[in-house]
Amino acid sequence: MASLVAHDTQSQVCRPFSMPVNVGERLIVALDVDSAEKATRLVEELDGVVSFFKIGIQLQLAAGMKPVDWLLKRGKKVFLDLKYNDVPETVERAVHDAAKMGVSFLTIHGNGPTVRAAAKGRGSNSNLKLLSVTVLTSLDADDIKDLGFEVSVEELVLYRAKKALEAGCDGVIASGQEAKKIREFVGSKLLIVTPGIRPEGFSNQDQKRTATPRDAVLAGADYLVVGRAITTASNRRKAAVNVITEMQEAFATSVSS
Numbered sequence: 001m002a003s004l005v006a007h008d009t010q011s012q013v014c015r016p017f018s019m020p021v022n023v024g025e026r027l028i029v030a031l032d033v034d035s036a037e038k039a040t041r042l043v044e045e046l047d048g049v050v051s052f053f054k055i056g057i058q059l060q061l062a063a064g065m066k067p068v069d070w071l072l073k074r075g076k077k078v079f080l081d082l083k084y085n086d087v088p089e090t091v092e093r094a095v096h097d098a099a100k101m102g103v104s105f106l107t108i109h110g111n112g113p114t115v116r117a118a119a120k121g122r123g124s125n126s127n128l129k130l131l132s133v134t135v136l137t138s139l140d141a142d143d144i145k146d147l148g149f150e151v152s153v154e155e156l157v158l159y160r161a162k163k164a165l166e167a168g169c170d171g172v173i174a175s176g177q178e179a180k181k182i183r184e185f186v187g188s189k190l191l192i193v194t195p196g197i198r199p200e201g202f203s204n205q206d207q208k209r210t211a212t213p214r215d216a217v218l219a220g221a222d223y224l225v226v227g228r229a230i231t232t233a234s235n236r237r238k239a240a241v242n243v244i245t246e247m248q249e250a251f252a253t254s255v256s257s
Contacts, residue, residue, distance in 0.1 A: 023248045028079050028105075028193070029240065030054040030227030036063035036070070042231060043071065049240050052104070054079040054225055065101070072102050079193075079225070083109035083133055088117035095121030099128045105193065109133040112167050119168030129171060129191065132164035137175045137196030137209045153209070154178055158185050165190055176211025176219050183220035194221035199243060202229045213243050217250035 029050050031039040039059055053076055055067055060082060071078050080103045084091050091110070095118045098106050108118045108130055115132055122128050134157040135144070144153055151159075157178040162185065164172050171191025174182055179192050198210040205228065216224055226243055233239035 023244050023251060024050065025052055025077065026223050026247060026251075027240065027244055028052045028054050028223055028225045029230055030056065030081075030195075030225055031059050031067065032056055032227050032231070033059055034062050035059075036067050039063070039067050040070070042236065043074075043076065045236050046230075046240055049237055049244070051075070052077040052079065052223075054081050054227075056081040057083075068101060068103060078103040079105035079107075081105075081107050083107045084118065085110040085114060088113045092117040092121035095128075095130070096123070099123060099126040103128060105129050105131055107131050107133055107173060108169065112163055115164060115167035115169055130169045131171045131173050131191070131193055132160065132167075132169045133173045134160040134164075134178070135174070135209075137207050140209065154181060158182065161186060161190065171222070175209040176216030176221060177209045179211075179216060179219035179221045191222045192220055193223045193225060195225040195227075197224050197226045197229065197243070199229055199239075199246070213246040214250045217247050218253065 027050055029046060031042060031053050033039050033042065043053060053071055055078060059067055068078050068080065080098055084094055084107070091114050095106065099122050104127070106128055108115050118130050122130055135153055141153055144156060149156055157174055158181060161172050161174065161182050165186055169190070171193055172182065173193050173195065175196050176194050179194060182190065182192055194211065194216045196207045196210045197213055197216060198207065200212055211219065213224055224247060230236055230239045230243065
């Protein structure tokens with residue numbers, strides 16, 4: 001990806017992004033619904049505002065890969081968030097099939113051999129970006145201890161980001177609270193895709209490590225994943241426009257600093 005390094009003196013990060021930044025393509029709306037019909041309505045309602053959509057395990061289980069095909073045929077970009085984590089050979093084959101579909105992003109949730117198998121399955125002739133999950137935004141320090149890790153959330157995130165880079169990933173899934181540290185640690189070598197986005201005044205719900213759109217972008221996030229803050233709004237289109245506007249202002253601050 002053609003890129004440059006933008007320096008943000010406020011947050012002291014460097015971030016890779018194509019110029020000019022099309023913020024409408026940097027917002028990914030999560031289609032976390034239980035039917036293709038509901039997903040279709042959301043996409044149509046956001047048409048002309050949002051062009052990038054995430055499909056996770058709920059919609060994939062309810063409707064298979066039909067929503068992926070439907071989105072791609074309409075010129076939308078797809079983030080397939082299935083968090084592959086299996087024996088390396090199985091992951092390699094699954095990623096190979098995903099790459100042939102034409103999706104843009106795919107999540108991997110495993111250790112070094114799993115990620116390396118994913119990179120092998122993706123191959124060198126695909127535009128698919130592999131994203132390694134660091135620590136889910138629904139987890140906090142107590143959850144990390146419960147999983148058996150005797151480190152802080154930040155330490156675990158940075159360790160996994162380093163391993164993802166070494167294994168051939170294109171980016172990581174990480175909260176806005178750790179994005180700045182990742183940028184300081186790996187520079188512009190990884191994309192940072194940030195979920196757990198909560199605009200001012202919106203409830204955190206089950207998310208424990210959240211950030212506003214502005215704070216996430218200023219910390220170094222390249223893409224934001226937003227679900228309920230948009231999909232449950234009374235005016236979804238307006239909610240999406242508000243997030244994009246906040247992102248645009250933050251990206252502009254990064255470039256001008």
